Structure formats: structure tokens, C-alpha cells
Amino acid sequence: MALAVDTARRPGVRFADARLLWPRASERLVVRNGQAETLSRQEDRGIGIRVLRRNGWGFAATSQVTRDAIRSCAHKAERLARLAERTRPSPVPWVEEARGPRNGRYATPVREDPFAVPVQRKLDLLREAERALHVSSRVKSGRASASAFLDRKWYASSDGASYESTLVHVGGGIEATAVGEGEVQRRSYPTSFGGDFAQGGFEILAGLDLVSHAAECGRLAQRLLTAPSCPKGRMDAVLSSDQLALQVHESVGHATELDRVLGYEAGYAGTSFLSPPDRGSFRYGSDAMTVEADATVPGGLGSFPWDDEGVPGQRYPLVREGRLVGFLTSRSSAGELGLSRSGGTARAEGWARTPLVRMTNVSLRPGSRSVPDLLSEVRQGIYLETNRSWSIDDRRLNFQFGTEVGRLIRHGEMQGYVRNPLYSGITPEFWGSLEATADASSWHLWGIPNCGKGQPGQVARVGNGAPWGLFRKVQVGGGG
Amino acid sequence: MRAPGRPTGSGAPTTGPGRRGGEPDPPSVRDGLQCLERLLAILPLPGDARYYGERWLTLRAANSQLYQPQLERYEAVSLRLVEEGGRVGSSTTTDLSEPGLTALVQEARTLARWAPRSRVPFSFPKDPSSPLPPLPFSPAVLTDGTRPTEALRRAIHTVSNVLPGARVSGAFHQGYQVLAVANSSGLRRGYRRGVAQASLLCEDLSRDPPASGWAERAGWDPGAVDWDGLGQEALASTPRAAAGSVPPGSYRVLLAPSAVRELLGSLFLSSLGAHAVEEGWSFLCEPARIPEIPSLLEMKEDPLSPAGLPEPMDAEGTARRRRVLLRDGVFSGPCHDLASAARTSARSTGNALPPEMPGGPIPTHLSLRPGKADRQGLLTTLGRGVLVTRFWYVRTVHPGRTEITGMTRDGTYWVENGSIAYPVRNLRFTQSVLATLAQVEAVGKESRAVADERGLTCLRVSPLVSGDFHFTSGTSY
Numbered sequence: 001m002a003l004a005v006d007t008a009r010r011p012g013v014r015f016a017d018a019r020l021l022w023p024r025a026s027e028r029l030v031v032r033n034g035q036a037e038t039l040s041r042q043e044d045r046g047i048g049i050r051v052l053r054r055n056g057w058g059f060a061a062t063s064q065v066t067r068d069a070i071r072s073c074a075h076k077a078e079r080l081a082r083l084a085e086r087t088r089p090s091p092v093p094w095v096e097e098a099r100g101p102r103n104g105r106y107a108t109p110v111r112e113d114p115f116a117v118p119v120q121r122k123l124d125l126l127r128e129a130e131r132a133l134h135v136s137s138r139v140k141s142g143r144a145s146a147s148a149f150l151d152r153k154w155y156a157s158s159d160g161a162s163y164e165s166t167l168v169h170v171g172g173g174i175e176a177t178a179v180g181e182g183e184v185q186r187r188s189y190p191t192s193f194g195g196d197f198a199q200g201g202f203e204i205l206a207g208l209d210l211v212s213h214a215a216e217c218g219r220l221a222q223r224l225l226t227a228p229s230c231p232k233g234r235m236d237a238v239l240s241s242d243q244l245a246l247q248v249h250e251s252v253g254h255a256t257e258l259d260r261v262l263g264y265e266a267g268y269a270g271t272s273f274l275s276p277p278d279r280g281s282f283r284y285g286s287d288a289m290t291v292e293a294d295a296t297v298p299g300g301l302g303s304f305p306w307d308d309e310g311v312p313g314q315r316y317p318l319v320r321e322g323r324l325v326g327f328l329t330s331r332s333s334a335g336e337l338g339l340s341r342s343g344g345t346a347r348a349e350g351w352a353r354t355p356l357v358r359m360t361n362v363s364l365r366p367g368s369r370s371v372p373d374l375l376s377e378v379r380q381g382i383y384l385e386t387n388r389s390w391s392i393d394d395r396r397l398n399f400q401f402g403t404e405v406g407r408l409i410r411h412g413e414m415q416g417y418v419r420n421p422l423y424s425g426i427t428p429e430f431w432g433s434l435e436a437t438a439d440a441s442s443w444h445l446w447g448i449p450n451c452g453k454g455q456p457g458q459v460a461r462v463g464n465g466a467p468w469g470l471f472r473k474v475q476v477g478g479g480g
Numbered sequence: 481m482r483a484p485g486r487p488t489g490s491g492a493p494t495t496g497p498g499r500r501g502g503e504p505d506p507p508s509v510r511d512g513l514q515c516l517e518r519l520l521a522i523l524p525l526p527g528d529a530r531y532y533g534e535r536w537l538t539l540r541a542a543n544s545q546l547y548q549p550q551l552e553r554y555e556a557v558s559l560r561l562v563e564e565g566g567r568v569g570s571s572t573t574t575d576l577s578e579p580g581l582t583a584l585v586q587e588a589r590t591l592a593r594w595a596p597r598s599r600v601p602f603s604f605p606k607d608p609s610s611p612l613p614p615l616p617f618s619p620a621v622l623t624d625g626t627r628p629t630e631a632l633r634r635a636i637h638t639v640s641n642v643l644p645g646a647r648v649s650g651a652f653h654q655g656y657q658v659l660a661v662a663n664s665s666g667l668r669r670g671y672r673r674g675v676a677q678a679s680l681l682c683e684d685l686s687r688d689p690p691a692s693g694w695a696e697r698a699g700w701d702p703g704a705v706d707w708d709g710l711g712q713e714a715l716a717s718t719p720r721a722a723a724g725s726v727p728p729g730s731y732r733v734l735l736a737p738s739a740v741r742e743l744l745g746s747l748f749l750s751s752l753g754a755h756a757v758e759e760g761w762s763f764l765c766e767p768a769r770i771p772e773i774p775s776l777l778e779m780k781e782d783p784l785s786p787a788g789l790p791e792p793m794d795a796e797g798t799a800r801r802r803r804v805l806l807r808d809g810v811f812s813g814p815c816h817d818l819a820s821a822a823r824t825s826a827r828s829t830g831n832a833l834p835p836e837m838p839g840g841p842i843p844t845h846l847s848l849r850p851g852k853a854d855r856q857g858l859l860t861t862l863g864r865g866v867l868v869t870r871f872w873y874v875r876t877v878h879p880g881r882t883e884i885t886g887m888t889r890d891g892t893y894w895v896e897n898g899s900i901a902y903p904v905r906n907l908r909f910t911q912s913v914l915a916t917l918a919q920v921e922a923v924g925k926e927s928r929a930v931a932d933e934r935g936l937t938c939l940r941v942s943p944l945v946s947g948d949f950h951f952t953s954g955t956s957y
Contacts, residue, residue, distance in 0.1 A: 029591075030838070035598065036568065039591035040836050044556065044574035059550040063574050080549040083629045087546040087636070119594040127596070140760040179760040182769070184880045264542040267649030267681045270872075352552045391875040391908075393887040398908055398955045400885050402877055420878065424908070424953060455651045456538050456552075456933055477952075 001156035003067060007074035008051045009158050013081070015052040015094065016074075017157035019308060020065065021045055021351040023150065027115060030145040031126040037143075039119070046351040051077040054091050056084025061352040093335030095342055100312035102161040106305035108168040110201035114148035117202045122146055125210065126172075132214030133176040138225065139218045140179040145194060146172030146205050147449065149461070151350075161310025169301055169461055170204040171197025171447055174214055178221035185419065187221035187404055189213040191242040192386050197301050197447030197461065220405070223417060230406050230421035230476065236381030236435075237423055237474040238374065243403055244364060244466035245446045246387045251427045252284070252291050253362040253464065255396035256318050256326070257345075258333040260357075269453045270394030273427065274324065276337055282324040285431025288367060288469075291319040293328055295344060295360035301447030302362070302463035304347070308355040311344035318362065322431070330357050349458035356454050361445060363465030367437035374438045374470050376412035382476055383407040383414060384421055400424040422477045430471065438468040506622055507533030507555060509670035512660030519557060519581045520662055525589070527561030528604050528663035530795055530834060531670070534655060536934075537625050541650045541680075544636050549625055557581070560835045561588045566598030568819075570835040602822035604663040605798065612669055612792040612799065613784060620703035621656040621674035628652050631707040638711035639682050643718065650680040653933045654702045661797035669797045675789055675935035676702035681890060682714040689957030691903060693718030694870050694890035696738060698931035698938055700789055717869045717891035719903030723957070726894060726904045730948040732865030733916075734858050734895065737928035739888075740941040742871035744846060747884055748913050749937070752805060753831070754820035755840030761879040763914060764814055771918035772809055779806040781815070781831070782847035782940065788929045789938035791845070793830065800830040805843060817841040847940040851923025860898040861922040861945045866907070867893040867900065882913040887955075907951040919947030 004018035022045040030038035046063035047070060058080030062073045126144040133142035149169040156162045173195015175188040190196045190208055198204045239247065259265055260272045274282065295313030297303050304313050309331050318326045329339060330346035346355035375383075389402040406421030407414050425433075445465035452459055512531035519529050533555045540547045560570040569592030573584045620627075636648045653675065660670030679696040695713035697705055717736075735743060756762035763770055783800035784790050793799050796818050805812055816824070817832030820841060831841035853861065869891030877883040888906045895901060924943035931938035 031596075034596060036595035038570070038835075038838060039568065039595050040570040040572065041587045041591065042572040042836060044554070046554070046574070056546065057548060059548065061550070061552050063554055076551050080551065080625060083625050084546045084549050086629065087541075087544075087633050119591055123594045177759060177761065179880075182766075182880070184761045184878070262543070263647055263649070263683075264547060266647065266683060267540065267542060267651055267679065352554065354548050354550055389875045389877050389885065391873045391885045391887070393906060393908075393955060394872055394889055395957065397957075398887060398906070398953060400908060400910070400952070402885075422877070422910075426955075455540050455548075456536065456550075456653065475953075 001154055004047060004049050004070050004074055005156050005158050007071045008049055008078055010078055012053050013051055013078065014054060015158055016050065017155065017310065018047055018049045019348065019351055020047045020154040021151060023152060024350050025115065025150040027148045029122055029126060030143065031123065031130045032143045033141060034130065036123065044350070047073065048348065048351040048353065049074045049077045050354060051081045052092060052094065053081040053085055055088040056081045056092065058084060059354040093332055095331050095335045095339065096159070097311050097331060097342060099341065102310055103163060105164045107166040108199050110168050112202035114168065114170045114202040115150060129174050129210035129214045132211060133174060133218040135215055135218035136222055138178045138180045138222045139176045141177040144174045144210060155306065155308065155310060157310045163306050165305055167199065167304065168201060169197055169199055170201060171195055171449060172205050172208060172210065174210050174217055176218040176221040178225050180225045183225045185221050185224035186388065187217045187224065188386055189217045191446060192388065192404060194449060197449045199299050199301060199303055224419050227417040227419040230418040232477040234473045235476050236378045237471045237476060238378060238381065238383045238409065239469050239471065240385035241442055241444045241466050241468055242386055242446055243384055244469045245464040246390060248291060248362060248364050248466055249448060249464045250390060250392045251396055251399060252319065253359040255427065256328050257357045258327040258329045258337060261327060262333060262336055265453065268455050273395045273397045278324050279327065280325060283322060284319045284324045284428060285322045286434045287321045288434045288436050289319055289322045289431050290317065290365040291362060292317045292365065293343065293345065293360050293362050297361045297445060297463065300361040300445055300463040301449065301461045302360040307344045307346045308348045309342065309346045311342045313360065314344045316343060328357050328359060330355065333357060347460060349460060353454065353456065353458045356458060358453065358460045359451065359462040361463030361465060363445060364437060364467065366440040366443040366467035368439055369436055371438045371442050371468055374436060374468060375409060377435065377470055378409045379411055381409045382421065383409055384423060397427050399427065424475050433472045433474065435470045435472050440467065443467040506535060506656055507658050509658055509660050509672055512658050512670050513662060513668055515557060515576055516660055516662035519559065520664060522582060522585055523561065523664060525561045525563060526604060526664045527559060528661060528796060529557060529559045531660040532556045533658035537654045539625060539628055539632055539652045541632055541636060541648055544640060544648045546629060546632065557584065558834055558836050559584050559588045561592055562601065563592040566601030567592045567595035568598065569595055572836050600823045602818045604665040605667055606665045607667045608799065612671055615671055615673050615790050615792060616700055616786050617672065618674050618701035618703055620701060621654055628654060628702065635680060635707045635711040638708060639715055642715050643682065643684055645686050647683040647685050648680065650678070651933070653677045655934065661793065661795065663797065667797045669793055671792050673789070673791065674700045674702065676700065676705055677931050677933050677935065678705050678710060680710045680714040682718045684718055689723065691719040691723065692890045694738060696930055698789060698929045719891065721902055723903045723905045724894065725954060726866065726907060726951065728951050728953050730950050732862055733946050733949040734862045734865065734867045735944045735946065736869045737926065737930060737941045737943055738870040739868045740944055741930040741939050742874050742886065743913055743916060744939060744941065745874060747876045747879060747882060749842045749846065750839065751882060752815055753840050753842040754814045754816050754824065757814045758820065762814070763880065763882055764811060770811065771914055773806065773917050774920055775808045776851060776923055777806060777917055777920050778849040780804050780847050781843045781845055783845040785847065787927065788845055788940050789931055789935045794832040795834040796828065796832040798828045798830040798832060803829060805846065815841045815843050844937045848942050850925050850927040850942045853922045853924050858922055858924050858943055858945050859895055862895050863898055865895055866904065867895050877910055883910065884913060885910040905957055906955045908953045909950055910952050911950050916946045916949060921945045921947065
């Protein structure tokens with residue numbers, strides 16, 4: 001590591017850092033219709049070196065972890081930084097980091113190493129869960145999956161940070177797809193698109209108890225085939241924890257990434273409807289809305305001791321009682337905004353990618369009311385649970401989400417199911433209609449393992465927590 | 481969000497490449513096959529393996545400056561082996577040393593041992609007598625970043641000179657890829673190719689709300705990227721007048737090539753794959769429900785065309801070939817890999833993805849037959865409606881009905897009497913892909929290659945005029 005940083009630190013270089021991952025490993029097991037569709041393991045290793053000259057960044061990565069290759073890689077990064085300087089007339093903003101412990105070791109507390117648990121045990125769990133999904137012939141497809149990730153990382157920078165971290169992430173889920181009546185309906189547990197993930201060992205997967213929930217999953221997928229279409233119109237909507245967490249992810253988390261706000265992701269992921277002066281003044285939502293970024297939550301998928309710029313993970317508010325108070329920041333973007341310190345949210349996928357501003361665990365805080373109390377506020381409305389489709393514009397304003405489950409609410413009571421529910425809105429208007437959030441008993445920190453951003457594309461594992469929430473006069477529509 | 485792909489890592493090259501000034505030579509097909517021979521020599525079971533050797537240069541532009549330039553090199557091997565009873569396990573590594581390959585075999589074997597027995601096992605094909613067709617190749621894919629940096633800078637200046645104060649963003653991806661495939665039945669094949677993908681976004685921030693335009697290119701020769709044309713096209717699609725509003729409703733549309741690519745993207749391509757048919761959610765499962773599609777729309781899988789990003793074989797070593805997907809309103813059967821073909825007594829169509837990528841076989845080189853209409857002819861056919869440069873964040877609403885939702889982006893216009901009347905604020909749509917295809921009235925004569933950043937899919941598409949397109953809401957910009 002010292003060789004990488006020392007080689008990169010040539011005249012004119014303001015900062016250099018290196019990340020070595022050895023190994024970065026993953027395991028994915030998928031059982032579909034009784035067959036092992038995917039049983040795969042991937043492992044790679046390598047080093048990424050980043051160089052900041054006065055007016056530009058350069059980054060190069062290689063897996064050849066030899067002295068020659070590391071020197072060559074450092075030189076390439078430095079040459080790219082020189083190239084970048086040709087197009088930038090002013091210095092790259094940058095904030096120093098001297099607070100908190102910047103050297104040390106961290107390892108995810110793991111009760112059972114997921115990579116050491118016999119494959120048979122994991123497959124038995126998945127097979128039993130998948131089998132239980134098939135409650136009738138209308139369940140055409142069942143799927144049970146589990147994944148584990150290991151990132152063992154060494155980091156060193158020219159300003160003195162040096163750490164070693166070992167992060168282990170585990171998760172999984174099940175889904176039943178029922179076909180009939182010209183319809184296709186899917187029901188997932190504990191949530192869609194691969195399930196739920198957290199930091200920890202095999203105990204995370206075992207704790208999901210997929211087997212116990214599978215039959216109900218299959219039954220509901222089948223039941224949704226013949227449910228009436230979701231009504232259309234403006235109505236009160238109660239969002240489940242998992243759906244509201246995704247809403248936070250898409251319309252708050254991404255929107256408060258400062259690199260997007262400053263235009264650095266305009267070419268691909270998009271920008272944000274927020275602007276730098278909005279901090280401290282912009283009315284994001286109702287008083288019931290408080291969102292914070294917290295990289296220190298034990299077990300969070302977006303928790304880490306240090307980010308990929310050597311900044312300790314932090315906890316701080318983004319939205320307080322409906323008002324925007326913070327952004328997710330890196331050392332460079334914080335400098336551009338004139339902040340004194342990075343929020344410590346710069347992370348990269350693996351060793352072959354450069355750090356970007358990413359979510360940590362970005363969560364909506366719970367309120368004080370019980371779920372029945374929250375429902376009692378609804379005379380006529382709809383309950384929406386588990387995302388089925390999501391789409392939001394490049395400024396994070398106009399969104400449309402579909403959910404697997406919709407249930408009508410009448411006078412505070414859950415009624416029958418409706419199929420293909422959708423809801424849509426404009427971000428600040430939608431959050432402005434947040435009447436209340438339920439208490440902590442309904443709150444869950446969900447792990448989202450596939451948050452995409454950047455060019456070349458990077459996938460980050462992040463956390464989003466939410467309780468149930470009641471929104472007034474939401475535009476609801478049915479997909480048929 | 482995206483699905484996991486190939487490993488982004490790189491492995492210690494143990495194939496003994498030569499060195500030029502400390503820099504290893506780029507991996508060759510021969511290097512890849514030699515590596516796979518070492519792997520197969522210790523493979524005790526039937527199986528197939530892939531070698532990936534790649535080098536990538538990415539230059540991003542943001543805020544009219546070069547941003548996050550990066551270089552990446554990696555080599556990796558993926559192995560799929562079959563235990564007794566058709567039990568399959570696969571594993572991937574970037575550690576190409578002997579211990580690394582030995583561990584790879586052990587990993588895959590461990591996984592396969594516990595896999596359920598396959599109901600319909602597949603077998604690996606023998607080495608075919610016919611060689612793979614040669615691909616065009618440009619040494620420019622191995623050059624450093626100096627030339628593209630200058631080209632990108634010129635493109636930024638092109639835009640800035642016309643629209644002072646415009647914010648220019650974009651990216652240029654230049655890749656060198658080697659894929660070699662070997663299996664226990666004797667197949668040994670490989671190819672190398674180049675990938676160049678460039679995009680430019682022009683935002684006029686002097687307008688409130690800001691206006692933006694877009695252009696993109698893809699091809700196998702980075703030296704052939706038309707940077708001036710890219711800048712001009714991004715400028716041309718950037719609105720120069722205040723945007724008006726279009727109320728939600730159904731309108732006729734003229735879809736530019738980038739919008740057509742998004743329309744025919746993920747859901748449609750997946751629906752043409754064997755997995756979607758086996759799972760019962762593809763529209764191919766119910767031919768009677770497919771609306772009548774006009775014969776002026778013809779689609780084929782065209783993996784060898786030099787007008788795209790040609791690939792002579794798939795990830796199982798099966799030769800890719802030209803194949804009709806839609807003709808005279810009739811869709812052909814689904815795309816297959818070896819496993820799905822065995823399950824349905826079909827033959828592989830050469831559409832296998834690497835085993836580490838989920839989703840099963842899909843067409844990755846879809847080509848739409850160009851029509852005869854030039855731009856003005858398309859506008860005249862449209863008459864009155866919405867011109868869409870690009871869609872964004874397209875997601876599935878209902879797979880069986882091919883219903884998708886998304887936004888317009890980077891140049892949306894109202895057309896009146898066959899002429900562009902004024903730019904309009906972005907719109908959300910929820911629309912069936914098949915319904916759009918069924919209402920196509922004209923296909924443009926322009927054919928444009930559009931690809932993802934690593935060239936996994938490259939579609940050749942033409943602009944389309946179609947009938948009722950459902951826009952469900954608007955935006956303030």
C-alpha cells in the first residue's frame with residue numbers, strides 16, 4: 001500500500017490513495033422450480049490507485065499485485081490526472097480530514113461464516129422454501145435465492161489514513177409467480193428483487209425464516225390473479241415499511257447525493273431537483289418527515305467504519321421535520337459546497353472503480369403512533385406493500401411505483417386485495433402529504449444490494465429504513 | 481439499479497505475456513485458450529469454461545470538464561461443470577495461477593455436488609469444423625487516453641461555442657475484449673473485439689427550466705467515433721425555446737433511435753428469451769393475444785454485422801448467426817442457450833450469456849430493418865404529436881402485456897402539421913411495447929447502433945412513428 005501511495009505522490013500531486021481488495025468474493029445460490037438455477041461463486045482481487053493533482057483526478061486499477069504492476073498502475077493514474085487537468089482551469093475542491101480514528105481494523109461481527117456453512121445446508125433451506133411456494137398449479141414459477149458477499153480491504157492515503165476492514169453481507173428471499181386469467185402476479189418475501197440483506201453472517205439468512213412464509217407467498221400470488229383492478233383516483237395511501245424505504249431511496253437518498261446536485265452525474269444517473277442553496281431552507285416534506293444518513297447502524301447494509309476516502313462513517317440528518325438540512329458528501333463535493341468536512345459517503349464497488357457519493361443507511365425516522373392508530377385515520381384509502389416496479393425521472397421529481405400488494409382500507413380496516421396497484425407523484429408534493437409515520441415497531445432497515453450509479457457502472461450495497469407511513473390524497477391508479 | 485454482471489476484477493496473468501516498457505501485452509485469444517487448457521487439464525468432469533481478458537478506458541465529462549478518467553485491466557475465468565445426474569455448479573475467479581484454477585474447480589464441484597439433479601441434462605458441443613468468421617479490429621482500442629481526451633474536449637468546445645454557458649456531460653468507453661471458450665468435448669474457440677461507446681448530454685442552464693439534448697454512438701472502432709457529429713446532434717436536440725406543456729393523454733409519437741432502444745430494451749428482449757417463455761410471462765406464450773404488427777417492422781438478431789458490435793460466438797462457444805425475430809407480423813420462437821434448448825428439444829440459437837449473469841438467453845444484437853422515410857418524411861407522417869429523443873428509467877409494469885413506464889428526457893417536442901412547433905416539458909408514459917409496435921406507421925431510413933457501455937447488448941434501430949402513446953403525467957421541466 002505504501003508503495004502505491006508513494007509512487008503516486010509525484011511532484012504536483014495533492015493527494016493519493018490506494019485500495020487493495022483481497023479477496024472480494026461473492027456466492028449466489030438460486031433455486032427455481034426445484035432446480036438449482038445458479039450455484040456460483042466469484043472472487044477477484046486487485047488494487048485501485050487514485051491521484052489528485054491540482055486540477056484533476058486520475059484513477060487506474062489492476063489485479064497484478066506485484067511491485068512492478070503497482071508502480072505502473074500509479075503512474076497511469078497520475079498520467080490520467082494530468083490529462084484531466086487539461087480540461088479544468090481551476091483547482092479541484094477538497095476538504096482535509098483529521099477527525100476521528102483514521103487508522104485501525106474492523107471486521108463484521110459474524111456468528112456463522114456464510115462461506116463456511118456447507119452448501120447443502122444453504123440449498124436445503126432454499127429448496128424447502130421454494131417447494132413450499134408451489135401451493136397450486138397456478139404458481140408457475142418459484143424462486144428462492146441467497147447471496148453472500150465478502151470485501152476484505154486495505155486502504156492507505158497520502159494524508160495518513162490507513163485501515164483494514166472486512167465486511168460480510170448476507171441476504172436472500174423468495175418469490176412466487178402465478179399465471180392465469182391472462183394475468184401474471186408475483187409475490188415476494190421478505191421483499192422483492194432478491195429479498196432483504198444485512199451485514200452479518202449466515203444467521204441473517206436463517207433469521208429470515210423463508211420456509212415459514214413461503215406457502216402464504218404462493219397463496220397470495222394466486223389470489224392476486226383474480227383480485228379486482230386497483231381503483232384510480234386521489235386517495236389516502238398507507239405505505240408499508242419496505243415500499244416506503246424504497247421511496248426514501250429513490251426520492252430522498254439519490255436526490256441528496258451532492259455529486260448529483262452539483263451536476264457531476266448528469267450524463268448518466270441524472271441530477272437532482274435540489275440545489276446547494278436549498279440546504280437549510282428547502283421544504284422537502286411535512287413536519288412528520290425526518291430522514292438521516294447513518295453509516296454507524298450495527299448490522300446495516302450501508303454501515304462501514306471508514307469510507308473509501310479514509311473518512312470515518314458518520315450519522316447526520318438530511319431532512320429534519322420536513323426541511324432539507326444536509327447532503328450526502330465526499331471530500332471533493334463537500335469542498336465544492338464550502339463544507340468543512342466530508343460526510344464520509346464516498347464508496348467504490350470493488351477495487352476497479354473510483355469512489356462516488358453513495359447512500360449509507362438513509363432512513364425515515366419512525367413516529368409515535370401504532371399501526372392500528374395510523375390506519376384509523378383512513379376513512380377510504382389503500383394499503384401498498386412491496387415494490388413491483390419503480391421509475392423516477394433524472395431529477396428525482398416525477399415518480400411512479402407499482403406494488404405487489406394493494407388492499408383497500410375502509411374506516412381504518414384492511415379490506416380486500418386489488419391487483420396491479422400503482423401510485424405516482426412529484427417528490428416534494430408527495431412528502432408534503434405525509435400525515436404521519438407509525439412507531440418503531442413497524443420500522444425496519446432494509447438492505448438494498450444493487451444500487452446502480454456511475455460510469456462505468458457501479459453497484460453499491462446500501463440500507464434504507466422506514467416505518468409504515470400515511471400519505472394524504474395520493475394519485476393512485478391501476479395497471480389493469 | 482442493475483443486475484450483477486461479469487466480475488470487474490483482474491487476475492494475476494500467468495499466461496506469460498510479453499512486456500513493453502513494463503506494460504504487459506494485451507491478452508490474446510491464444511493466451512485465453514492456453515489458460516483454459518490448464519484449467520481443463522485438471523477438470524475431472526464435463527464442463528465448459530470462459531476466459532475474459534479486457535482493458536477499458538473510460539473518460540467522463542461533467543460540468544464541461546474531464547471527470548473521473550479511469551483505466552482498468554482484468555482477466556477472469558468462469559467455469560461451469562456438470563456432476564453426475566446433470567448437477568451444475570459454476571464459479572468465477574481472477575486468480576489464474578495453478579492454485580487459483582485448482583480452487584476454482586473445487587468451488588464449482590462443491591456447488592455442483594449439492595445441486596439438484598437436472599431433469600433434462602444438456603451436453604457440451606464438440607469443436608465444429610467451421611472456423612469463426614473474422615471480426616474487424618482497430619488497434620485504436622489499445623491506445624491511451626490522449627486522443628479521446630482531445631476529441632472529448634473538442635466536442636465540449638463545439639457545444640460551448642454555440643451555446644455559451646451550456647453544461648456538457650457524457651462518457652467515452654473504449655474497450656478491448658478477448659473471449660475464449662473451451663469445453664470438455666473438445667471445443668476451443670475465441671475472438672477479440674473492440675468496443676467504443678460515446679454519449680454527450682448538452683444542458684442549457686440559462687433556461688428555466690433547463691433544456692437538454694442528447695446524442696450517442698457505438699461501434700467497434702474508437703478511431704471512427706464522429707465526435708463533431710455527436711456534438712452537433714446533442715446541440716440539435718437541445719430545445720432553444722421555452723418549453724410548453726402537454727396535458728397527459730394519448731398522442732402519436734415520433735421516437736428517435738435512442739428512444740426506440742429504450743422501448744425495445746430490457747423487457748422486450750427478455751420476453752424473446754427462453755426463460756420468459758418457460759416461466760409463462762412472455763407474450764410469446766399467448767400468440768393469440770399478440771396484436772397485429774405491420775409488415776414494415778422486421779427484426780432480426782444480427783450479431784455479425786460490422787455496423788454494430790459484432791460477436792461471432794456466444795458464451796458457450798456456439799456460433800452466433802443471423803436469425804429473423806419478427807417478419808410479417810409473426811415472431812419466431814425464443815432464443816436459446818444449451819440448457820434451455822435441451823429442456824425444450826430445441827437447438828441453441830447462440831444467445832447464451834455467461835453463467836454468472838442471470839436472466840438466461842436473450843437477443844443481444846437486435847436489428848430493426850430500416851425504412852424509407854427521412855426525418856422530414858417521418859415528421860410529415862406524424863403530423864401532430866410528440867417527438868421523443870430519449871426515454872429514461874424505463875421499468876416493467878406488466879410483463880405479459882409488455883407494459884412499461886418511464887420518462888421522456890433530453891429533447892421532447894410538440895409537432896404540428898409535420899413541423900416541430902415547440903419543446904415540451906418532460907412526460908411520464910405507461911405503454912405497451914407491443915401496442916406501440918402494432919401502431920407503427922413509418923420507419924426511418926437512418927439506422928443507428930446503440931449499445932450499453934460495455935457492449936453486452938448492441939441494438940441497431942431506426943426512428944419510428946407510432947400511434948396512440950399513453951402519457952400519464954407531466955413535469956415542471
